[in-house]
Amino acid sequence: VLHLFCAALTEHKILFLSSSYQRLTDACRALLALMFPLKYSFTYVPILPAQLLEVLSTPTPFIIGVHSIFQSETQELLDVVIADLDGGTVNVPECVHISLLPEPLLQQTREALSMVLDPELEVADLAFPPSTISASSLKMQDKEIRAVFLRLFAQLLQGYRWCLHIIRIHPEPVIRFHKVS
Numbered sequence: 001v002l003h004l005f006c007a008a009l010t011e012h013k014i015l016f017l018s019s020s021y022q023r024l025t026d027a028c029r030a031l032l033a034l035m036f037p038l039k040y041s042f043t044y045v046p047i048l049p050a051q052l053l054e055v056l057s058t059p060t061p062f063i064i065g066v067h068s069i070f071q072s073e074t075q076e077l078l079d080v081v082i083a084d085l086d087g088g089t090v091n092v093p094e095c096v097h098i099s100l101l102p103e104p105l106l107q108q109t110r111e112a113l114s115m116v117l118d119p120e121l122e123v124a125d126l127a128f129p130p131s132t133i134s135a136s137s138l139k140m141q142d143k144e145i146r147a148v149f150l151r152l153f154a155q156l157l158q159g160y161r162w163c164l165h166i167i168r169i170h171p172e173p174v175i176r177f178h179k180v181s
Contacts, residue, residue: 002109003090005034005149007081007098011042011061015077017068018085021047024065027085031063034149056080101152109152116144 007014008031018024028046043062048055053073056064066074068086081098082091092098100106163181167174 001034001113002100002106003092003098004031004081004083006100007092007096008032008035008040008063009038010099012096012098013056013061013077013080014063015056015074015080015082016063016065016085017071017074017082018065019068020085021065021067023085024067027083028063028065033146036146036150037153101156105152105155108155109148112148112151113145116141116148 004014016024016027025046032040040063042060043064045064048064048066050070053070056074056077074082078093079096081096101109163178165176165178167176
């Protein structure tokens with residue numbers, strides 16, 4: 001999920017494959033939901049019809065879901081990250097480099113997600129674990145996962161104002177984002 005999240009943030013092509021249309025839609029919508037403060041502005045098609053498979057060779061980034069019976073047509077795509085939802089695998093081609101999160105944030109996010117998805121891990125090494133560990137309901141688990149990613153964005157984007165430069169040459173001041181900063 002973190003690889004797909006980083007691929008979407010860095011504007012890569014992402015293709016979901018599944019034999020279930022519901023799973024395709026849910027996976028595409030979940031990826032967009034994880035990017036919450038940001039909006040995905042490229043091609044987004046949760047279920048691509050068979051007649052439009054040539055769209056997969058477009059040069060622009062996308063998030064597209066395709067039924068798995070068309071998997072043979074997707075094998076020749078060289079620059080597309082393919083997530084097989086039925087097999088539970090993510091295939092990143094050699095020519096695609098996905099920039100992951102900076103290291104302290106990556107480890108913190110992995111740990112926070114593992115605590116939300118498997119709360120028993122928190123007390124697994126204790127000599128005297130508590131007698132009951134309550135698992136969160138699905139609705140609460142959804143909110144906890146969203147909170148992990150929202151916290152990640154807050155940590156990533158804190159201090160962004162230091163990168164803004166005001167140019168006062170023009171009658172109206174112009175705010176410019178200094179990319180190197």
